Amino acid sequence: MPRPTVEELRLTAFKSYRRAVLPLAPLTVLHGPAGVGKSNALDALAVLSRLALGEEIADSLDGLPDRTGPLASPVRGGLNGCVPHGRDAVILGCTVRSPRGRIRLDLVIRTDGPARIARESLSLDGRTLVDTGEQDVRNRRVNVCWHNDTRQGDIRAPFPSGTMITAQLPLRVAGSSGGERLVLAATEDLLTALREVFPLHPVPALMRGWARADPQARLRTNAANISAVVNRLSNECPRRYGRLLRAVQAAAPHPLLGLTLAERESGGVRRVLAVFDEGVLGRTGADQASDGMLRHLAFAAVLLTGAGVLDLDVAAEVPWAHRQLTVLAEDLGAGLSIEQTASL
Structure with a gap:
């Protein structure tokens, strides 16, 4: 149907x-x-x-x-x-x-x-x-x-x-x-x-900041809170998180061991930052990552996880099986290689 x-x-x-x-x-x-x-x-x-x-x-x-x-x-x-x-x-x-x-x-x-x-x-x-x-x-x-x-x-x-x-x-x-x-x-x-329409225009300059940890974090259209969403996925659904990790690994220019999170607390508020674990090359936080890696991470997160983690006002009364997400991807290939864009 x-x-x-x-x-x-x-x-x-x-x-x-x-x-x-x-x-x-x-x-x-x-x-x-x-x-x-x-x-x-x-x-x-x-x-x-x-x-x-x-x-x-x-x-x-x-x-x-x-x-x-x-x-x-x-x-x-x-x-x-x-x-x-x-x-x-x-x-x-x-x-x-x-x-x-x-x-x-x-x-x-x-x-x-x-x-x-x-x-x-x-x-x-x-x-x-x-x-x-x-x-x-x-x-x-x-x-x-x-x-x-x-x-x-x-x-x-x-x-x-x-x-x-x-x-x-x-x-x-x-x-x-x-x-x-x-x-x-x-x-x-x-x-x-x-x-079920989600406009997505990731802004790397906004994605580099520490995000407030939230178990119900929903990705904004500019992906500014990408670290909070990655944190939610890592705790909530290992399967979707694993798919996201494999997509990021396939797009990375260097061998990538993992997608982890750095944490810090200030004034009783826990904040997180997505980190790319590149093994012997070190760990690169979102605050230092390239525009292309951050944009690819945002697009992959949306395409692999669906409306449940997006800042949408969905028709919750309609079963998931009867709903179809439409993503409006602004400048999909900006900062990405041909191979990275093709993988998305």
């Missing part, structure tokens, strides 16, 4: 893109000269992932610095940076492949005034399940119609327009008919796929 996975991204009006369609495979490589828009495409999928969490649009894209998790920092450029020059709207969409078929989401976000959903639709294999209608801009409401296969016909109700409509459906649709249950099932598949 296929897990819900994003298989197409539509950038109708987003940053530098106009009417672009990007098909996604199990491995999709974006390449081209600097400034062509590779990062913008990754940002588009990250925006959809953030909106799927159900927070206000502005908060989702500008960040909530007083919170932890994927919304703690803004998407690149924030809300205003997502709007194409000379426009006052963002138009995005995606298609998710699921066991029920292909689920298509399209949305228009207006930014002339408070950010709001001006149009949103959800369909399954070409059949419209949810669509929006008339707006009440002053009260920030929009009429929503969703599929219902009873004699009553489709159901209409006003929704807050400051939040993605699809993210609100699980709390608004009763599921009392087969049609409504189909709406909820398609909604769950779409939100599951989008919430």
